[in-house]
Amino acid sequence: MLRTYFQTRLCAQLLNTLKVTTIAVTSTFLFACTSQESMSLPKGVTLVETVKANPNTINIPFKKYKLANGLTVILHQDNSDPLVHIDVTYHVGSAREQLGKSGFAHFFEHMMFQGSQNVADEEHFKVVTQSGGNLNGTTNSDRTNYFETVPKNQLEKMLWLESDRMGFLLDAITAETFEVQRATVKNERGQNVDNRPYGRLNETVNQMIFPREHPYSWPTIGYMSDLDNGSVTDLKEFFSRWYGPNNAVLTIGGDIDEAQTLAWVNKYFGNLNTGPEVESIEKTVVTLDENRYYSMTDNVSLPLLYISFPTVYGMHQDEAALDVLANILGNGPTSLLYKNLVKTGIAVQAGASHPCRELACQMSFYALPNPQQGLGLANIEKVINDTLVEFEQRGVNDDDLIKTKVSIETGTIYGLQSVSGKVSKLAGFETLLGNANFTEQELARYNNVTKADVMRVFKQYIQGKGAAVLSIVPVGQETLVTRADNFVLPDVSNPPTLAELDTPIMHNVSDFDRSIMPTSxxxxxxxxxxxWRENFANGIEIIASKNSETPTVSLLLSLDGGVLLDPVDKAGLASLTAALMNEGTTVHSKEQLSNELALLGSDISIGAGGRNTYVRVNSLVKNLDQTLALMNEMMFKPEFSQADFDRVKNQLLQSLEQGNKDAKTLSNRALKQVTYGESNRFGLPDSGTIGTVSNINLDDVKDFYKNYFSPSKASLVMVGDIDKADFMKKLWPLKAWQGKDYAIESDFNFPPVTPKKLYFVDLPSASQAVISLSRPAMLYDATGEYFKATLMNYPLGSAFNSRINLNLREEKGYTYGASSYYTGGKTLGRFSVGTSVKQEHTFDSIIEIEKELKNYQLEGLTDTEATFMRQAISQSEALSFETPSQKSGFLRHILQFELDTNYGEQQSEIISTISLEELNQIAAKELAKPMQWIVVGNGQVVKQQLEALNLQVIDLELAK
Structure with missing residues (x-):
């Protein structure tokens, strides 16, 4: 919760004189007051800055300290929830790597979770999870960060963990852990890059734009040839060079005692040695003299054209104006590219963006052509070029500026809804700018952009300038490229021989016994x-909670039924109807609606999935009336034009076609079909298949809306900064809404489970195999059989350090991740095991999964695993209700399953009292039930392995 008070009388006077109103943005110019305060600090700790909350601006209060070894510490106090978020950001990403040694920064993100001198291998995840927290790490070109959110009583333990891997990691790195994580990184690349349609787009464009020696020319995940050539010594030298406290920012936010927190920080981090001096990388703007054309084939159904202009660098004075330009050209239905490419039917998708990194930014345009008007990319390039000419003639209008400024303001406000959001913003600004107090300046940058600025940057960086022009086309359709290649990608397989970093390996000595884990x-x-609750006579149930931490309101209107109301031969009808309701009304076109919502900083989306059609609304409190008026218009006055229907249906069909090239999508389809049956609506994707969607016409959509868009089975969840009386007054259109009741099918005939059979889907271009093991299971319940089964499964496959994941990822190196899980609803449930593995280890992975399930069935949980489960799940409750979306999910859950408000207390009682004997009885019963294997992969690599199993392999033909 942001506490509001002025620092001094002088600061208040300054605010009065500097108050400026922005165009269409009611918050004032952002201003934060800073001071140096005198207080008793631990030895070696210096207070650098104090920023206090200001009632007239959007800012984040904090105190910044410096330790003697150079570590920057930022503390933000927020007592609204009993949790803390800890972030350690190192100013090292792939840009700090040497040519030919790519991927080390990301590699170290993995190694940092493998234990340190006083934390055993695999214990880091276990300690955080058992403490009721969640954790992760991320790496990009410019920085690497590690973060945890935990109950507030676990803070000291987290500081112990983070300091141990900052100062005492290297001695724990072994050749074995090195090789396991090298395999894991390869699996990650295989899953997220090589096995994903268009997955190599970004790394290819970067190779086209940046010289080979530029640190952005190689991908953050690295080239596999570089990772293969890396050694343990290389890795240790890289860590010693960049992971010193003087190159790190420790940011802590939440319900903290500042004096105690600072004392702990100094104890655990204060005696770590300073690392080598770190200098900033020189920022040099990259330009291209002419267009560079390059083309490549990929496992895709539609070709893609991607045009990328190098512009400036992050925080450059022209960055904000270029962002506005990107919004005008290609952000959403009001953009020029949407009008010229999507609305006309030339493309099924098109857009523009201007992402920035510390050393470089790029203005990028993309489009996927519509097969109905031809797949050649040359015409797409022409329309994009014509659009740039149109913009030059059109210029910038007032709404262009207002929409961007409003989106920045609302985005900032929504980012303050969680402690992690505020901590991340503080850490990011401090790391890249040395100024955590940059929130107000960030907003001011956009508020100060003028029409002239936008036109100037267009002419300076885009008009007539060279760009990287990449054509990605399906295999065998090389004639679709926009133009013949005039650029050759650099050879990355034979990097030059480089001198070693010659960095002394980091060694620290502690003045206390670090082997003792702090208690909590x-x-x-x-x-x-x-x-609070209310009900309308027309059937709408309302459940709501007031939340005043940010001036926002979130609504979720759910209509029970959703895709269950689809005829099987027209599966996808609910999804298509909902999608079409976003396309305009009898009053406003889609473009006009999008423009109005952008000016308000609001969002309204209508969709369908699972058991519900939903209307989701996010708004600032000050704009709620106008936003609700647009919501009511979209709900009650949809246009349903033939032109919109044809375009949206075609876009859906093209999306489904592309899904047939994606291994994970095919696996999900196969899993549903095998488990629930091809002739059952549950056995088909929510969005339908190419065949079923092709059967749908506009009259079907109108009939579906007429029959099922009704309040009779509707519920409304609200979380926001508004009183009940005020909110209820605004709902009179929903109260007056009339509609007939309807039935939801409940008699389903699922096919029997067929044990000893494996269903195989051949995807010749797949680089990994996606494995699933599944069967129907019980429906959801909050305190009964289903809930207890999820407790049983937690050590088996739900936690990171579960048996299945540790086996396949950490011990064998077959996968990036593996899990088992129960999913349950009002109509059906399922138990599944899933993973994506190296294809050559498909057989091995199946054998290991079977082994883990069999051992768990026969032997059950250990006492240690049961204790871990109890502590992890019960202590995580402190993280359950922090954000409006979490509160909204809690309320919706109560309504959907008709639960008591205190069902969480009942679950806590079960967690603490369920016996090990009962858990093991559940494991014995549940895991003895027959299940069905499903594998998607390249048959030439996988099929022979599958035939070695004691299973009947069936080639599965997916429903058309």
Whole structure:
């Protein structure tokens, strides 16, 4: 919760004189007051800056300290929830790597979770999870960060963990852990890059734009040839060079005692040695003299044209104006590219963006052609070029500027809804700018952009300038490229021989016994959100909670039925109807609606999935009336024009066609079909198939809307900064809404489980195999059989350090991740095991999964695993209700399953009292039930392995 008070009388006077109103943005010019305060600090700790909350601006209060070894520490106090978020950001990403040694920064992100001198291998995840927290790490070209969110009583333990891997990691790195993580990184690349349609787009464009020696020319995940050539010594030298405290920012936010927190920080981090001096990388703007054309084939159904202009660099004075330009050209239905490419039917998708990194930014345009008007990319390039000419003639209008400024303001406000969001913003600004207090300046940058600025940057960086022009086309359709290649990608397989870093390996000595893990006090008291309920005579149930941490309101209107109301031969009808309701009304076109919502900083989306059609709304409180008026218009006055229907249906069909090239999508389709049957609506994707969607016409959509868009089975969830009386007054259109009741099918005939059979889907271009093991299971319940089964499964496959994941990822190196899980709803449930593995290890992975399930069935959980489960799940409750979306999910869950408000207390009682014997009885019963294997992969690599199994392999033909 942001506390509002002025720092001094002088600061208040300054605010009064500097208050400026922005165009269409009611918040004032952002201003934060800073001071140096005198207080008793631990030895070696210096207070650098204090920023206090200001009632007239959007800012984040904090205190910044410096330790003697150079570590920057930022503390932000937020007592609204009993949790803390810890972020350690190192100013090292792939840009700090040497040519020919790519991927080390990302590699170290993995190694940092493998234990340190006083934390055993695999213990880091276990300690955080058992503490009721969640954690992760991310790497990009400019920085690497590690973060945890935990109950507030676990803070000291987290500081112990983070400091141990900052200062005492290297001695724990072994050749074995090195090789396992090298395999894991390869699996990650295989899953997220090589096995994904268009997955190599970004790394190819970067190779086209940047010289080979430029640090952005190679991908953050690295080239496999570089990773193969790396050694343990290389890795240790890289760590010693860049992971010193003087190159790090430790940011802590949440319900903290600042004095105690600072004392702990100094204890655990203060005696770590300073690392080598770190200098900033020189920022040099990259330009291309002419267009560079390059083409490549990929496992895609539609070709893609991608045009990327190098522009400036992050935080350059022209960055904001270029962002506005990108919005005008290609962001959403009001953009020029949407009008000229999508609305006309030339393309099924098109857009523009201007992402920035520390050293470089790129203005990029993309489009996927519509097969109905031809797949050649030359015409797409011509339309994009014509659009740039049109913009030059059109110029910039007032709404262009207002929409961008409003989106920045609302985005900033929504980012303050969680402690992690505020901590991330503080850490990011401090790392890249040395100024955590940049929120107000960031907003001011966009508020100060003028029409002349936008036109100037267009002419300076885009008009007539060279760009990287990449054509990605399906295999065998090389004639679709926009133009013959005039550029050759650099050879990355034979990097030059480089001198070693010659960095002394980091060694630290502690002045206390670090082997003793800090204890934690009792779990903090968690307050379940207060709520109120109402019902309308037409059937709408309302459940809501007031939340005043940010001036926002979130609504979720759900209509029960969703895709279950589809005829099987027209599966996808609910999804298509909902999608078409976003396309305009009898009053406003889609472009006009999008423009109005952008000016308000609001979002309205209508969709369908699972058991529900939903209307989702996010708005600032000050704009709620106008936003609700647009919501009511979209709900009650949809246009349903033939032109919109034809375009949206075609876009859906093209999306489904592309899904047939994606291994994970095919695996999900196969899993549903095998488990629930081809002739059952549950056995088909929510969005339907190419065949079923092709059967749908506009009259079907109109009939579906007429029959099922009704309040009779509707519920409304609201979380926001508004009183009940005020909110209820605004709902009179929903109260007056009339519609007939309807039935939802409940009699389903699922096919029997066929044990000893494996269903195989051949995807010749796949680079990994996607494996699933599945069967129907019980429906959802909050305190009964289903809930207890999820407790049983937690150590088996739900936690990171579960048996299945540790086996396949950490011990064998077959996968980037593997899990088992229960999913349950009102109509059906399922138990599944899933993973994506190296294709050559498909057989091995199946054998290992079977082994883990069999051992768990026969032997059950250990005492240690049961204790881990109890502590991890019960202590995580402190993280359950922080954000409006979490509160909204809690309320919707109560309505959907008709639960008592205190069902969480009942679950906590079960967690603490369920016996090991009962858990093992559940494991024995559940895991003895027959299941069905499903594998998607390249038959030439996988099929022979599958035939070695004691299973009947069936080639599965997916429903058309």
């Amino acid at each position: 006090g009792g779990n903090p008291q968690v307050i379940v959100p207060s709520l």
